[in-house]
Structures are given as C-alpha cells and as structure tokens.
Amino acid sequence: MANKTYWSEFLRGVTKDNPVFALLLGLCPALAVTTSMENGIGMAAASMFVLMCANLIISSLKNHIPPTIRVPIFILVIATFVSIIGMVMEAYSPALHSALGVFVPLIVVNCMIIGRAEAYASKNPVSFSAVDALGIGTGFLLVLATIGSIRELFGTGEIVLFGFQLIQIPIDSSSFMIMPPGAFFTIAILMALVNYRRDKMLERGG
Amino acid sequence: MPDNSLINIFLDGVFIENFILIQFLGLCPFLGVTKETRSALGMSAAVIFVMTMASAVTFVVASYLLGPMNLDFLELIAFIVVIASLVQLVEYIIRKHLPPLYKSLGIYLPLIASNCAVLGLVLLNRMEDFSFVEGIVFGIAAGIGFGIVMVLMSAVRERTGLVRIPSSIKGVPYAFFAATMLSMAFVNYFEVIPI
Numbered sequence: 001m002a003n004k005t006y007w008s009e010f011l012r013g014v015t016k017d018n019p020v021f022a023l024l025l026g027l028c029p030a031l032a033v034t035t036s037m038e039n040g041i042g043m044a045a046a047s048m049f050v051l052m053c054a055n056l057i058i059s060s061l062k063n064h065i066p067p068t069i070r071v072p073i074f075i076l077v078i079a080t081f082v083s084i085i086g087m088v089m090e091a092y093s094p095a096l097h098s099a100l101g102v103f104v105p106l107i108v109v110n111c112m113i114i115g116r117a118e119a120y121a122s123k124n125p126v127s128f129s130a131v132d133a134l135g136i137g138t139g140f141l142l143v144l145a146t147i148g149s150i151r152e153l154f155g156t157g158e159i160v161l162f163g164f165q166l167i168q169i170p171i172d173s174s175s176f177m178i179m180p181p182g183a184f185f186t187i188a189i190l191m192a193l194v195n196y197r198r199d200k201m202l203e204r205g206g
Numbered sequence: 207m208p209d210n211s212l213i214n215i216f217l218d219g220v221f222i223e224n225f226i227l228i229q230f231l232g233l234c235p236f237l238g239v240t241k242e243t244r245s246a247l248g249m250s251a252a253v254i255f256v257m258t259m260a261s262a263v264t265f266v267v268a269s270y271l272l273g274p275m276n277l278d279f280l281e282l283i284a285f286i287v288v289i290a291s292l293v294q295l296v297e298y299i300i301r302k303h304l305p306p307l308y309k310s311l312g313i314y315l316p317l318i319a320s321n322c323a324v325l326g327l328v329l330l331n332r333m334e335d336f337s338f339v340e341g342i343v344f345g346i347a348a349g350i351g352f353g354i355v356m357v358l359m360s361a362v363r364e365r366t367g368l369v370r371i372p373s374s375i376k377g378v379p380y381a382f383f384a385a386t387m388l389s390m391a392f393v394n395y396f397e398v399i400p401i
Contacts, residue, residue, distance in 0.1 A: 024234075024237070024378065027230075027233040027234065027237070028230050028231055028232070028233050028234075028322045029230075031230040031233065032229065032230035032231075072287075072290070075286055075290075076283065079282050079283045079286060080283075082282065083279060083282055083283075087279075101333075102326055102329045102330055102333065105325075105329055106231075106322045106325060106326055106329070108282060108286060108325065109286075109321065109322045109325050110322075111234065111317075179393055180227060180228050180230070180389045180392075180393060181386050181387075181389040181390040181393055183230065184382050184383075184385040184386040184389050185382075185383075185386045187382055188379045188380075188382030188383045188385075188386060189379075191378055191379040191382065192374050192375045192379040193374075195373075195374035195375070195379060196372075196374035198374075199373060199374055
C-alpha cells in the first residue's frame, strides 16, 4: 500500500479510529476509572503497554499462528502481559494499583486490545503494528485524560496530577461528576460533540 | 461490608453494586443488545447462567487446583479459559433450542466470553474472599442486577425510539444520556453516595 505512512497510521488511531469515540471499544475502563485525571492516565498507560507488547508479539508470530485457534492464542498473549503489568504496578505504584482495582486484570477483556490484534496486528508487518498500537494507545490516553480531567475538575473543583495542582476553579463542586452518573453524562456530552463535528465536516466535504 | 449474610450479599450484588450502572462492567452488551426487550431478556438469561456457573467453577479451580500448587499467578489465565468454555456451552444450547434468539443476539453471544462483567465478577469474588456459597449468591445477584438494568434500558429505548432528536445525539450518545438518568436513580435510591 503506497499511501500508508507511519504518520498517517498513527493519526488514524488518534482520530478516525479512535478506540472510544469511533470504535466504541474500551468503554468500561473509560468510564469506571476516570474519577480523576491521574487514574485515567495510569489506566491508559497500562493499556498502552499491553497493546504495544501484544501487537508486537502477535504481528511477529502471525505466520505461525494457526487461524482456527488464533483467538485463544491472542488472549493468552494478552493475559500474560496483563499479569506482568499488574505485578509491576503493584510493586512500584501500589496507590494507583488499588485505585484502579479490578480494572487492571480486566485489561485482558478490553475489546480494544483483542480487536487490534485481530483486525490489524495479525495482518500487518511488525513496524506498522507498533505504530498502530502507539496511535490507538495515544487516542485512548487522550480520551481517558479528557474524561478524567472534566470529572475531576467539576467534581472536586481542582485537578491534581502526580502531587501538583494544575488548575483550580471556584465552583461549588458536586459529587455528581465523581459518581457513576457523572461518567455517563460526561461521555454522552463528549460523544455528541464528536458526532456533531463529524457531521459538520461531512456536510462541508460532500 | 461488615455483615456478610447471604441476603446482604444478594441485595448488594443486585442494586448497590449494580454491575452496569455503578461499576461500569458489561457496557458493550448494555449498548449493543438493548434495542429490543426480547433480546435484552435472552442476553440477561445467558449472562445469569454464565455468571452463576463461572462463580462455582472458578472457586473450585482457584482453591483446589491453583491454590495447593502455588500457581496463583495463573489465576487470570485459568479464569478466562473457564469462562470461554462456559460461553461455548451456552452458545450450543441456545443455538439448538432457541434459534430466533440466537440470531438476534448475534455477535454479542460469543462476546460474553470477553465480557468484562463475567470476568469482573469472578475477580471480585476472589478479592472479597467469598466462600463457595457466597460466591454463587453474588453471581446470581450480579446477573439479576445486570438483567434488570438491561430490561429497563431496552424499555426506555423502545419507548423513545421514535422521538425526534438531533442527529448527532442519535444512537450511542442518546443511550448514554438515558444511562445517566438510570444511574442517577440507582445511586440516589439506594443511597450509595457517601456524603
């Protein structure tokens, strides 16, 4: 494919194939752990690591994996890396590990990762698969950081990132945004905005 | 929760820690299969069955197989294999006896295997150190809670299916707005807000 460059593949993962807004994958962690920006970034970083490693391994083994049992093999590869990142996180960042809780092992069933393995890594060369993982991972990171920062800002009135206070607004913070309904509300608004922009662009383009 | 009686675990699983609206587990079928009540019901029945079985089987696997052999780090992988086989079983049963339901569930039936609700339940069981019976009760409760929300949501979507709304809100954003309302009802009614 001539028109496929590393940069375009990277951008595609962030925008057109954004895992949360375009592909609707990885919604559970996107809503559950985004009570603060820090948690969102931690979750996205862990997912990105797993996605990257899984894409690399599956892409380099793609000619040796029998197609009939490919899905169990993908899951095994992913589960291995999830176990690794779980142990690393528990050792070096126990606070984050306990804040993310059950959602760290649940990266295994994040459809985003197995989806990329099936749709991309098993059909493309190693280098492109790595770029794809980087792009999709970055898209996921941006979404989780956005949702997390919105919820933290309006839920607590400030954003604290790794111990530094980034921003503070003088509002009556309501726990609504930190609570589960706030997550649904935030993603509904964001998704409507994304759709609105896409419709506008389609109108202009066509 | 200090009082670990079975009825408490049950109510906890159905309402207070509702899997979809409070814990955000199993959102894919929540968005995908709630367009009509019939398929929502079928999906919920399948999930209740898989959750109950998965609680029982994983407890046995974890405490009599992996525990004595010091293979605790393999838990995650073992659980996934157990769940995948259970889902396969359910798929055979539904395809044989309820072909119309099989068609309307479509891709979401095999996807129960990678549904975070089931694996989440199993992992929560392990985290809370539930016994065999407690785990099964929690599994049934979580499945029923899942089912209640699926049916509520599909009723809302069926009822409001013909409402005229802006095109950018149609579909998933609309479903999320409905979920906000449902979630608010659950959070406030069962008073889980720690004020």
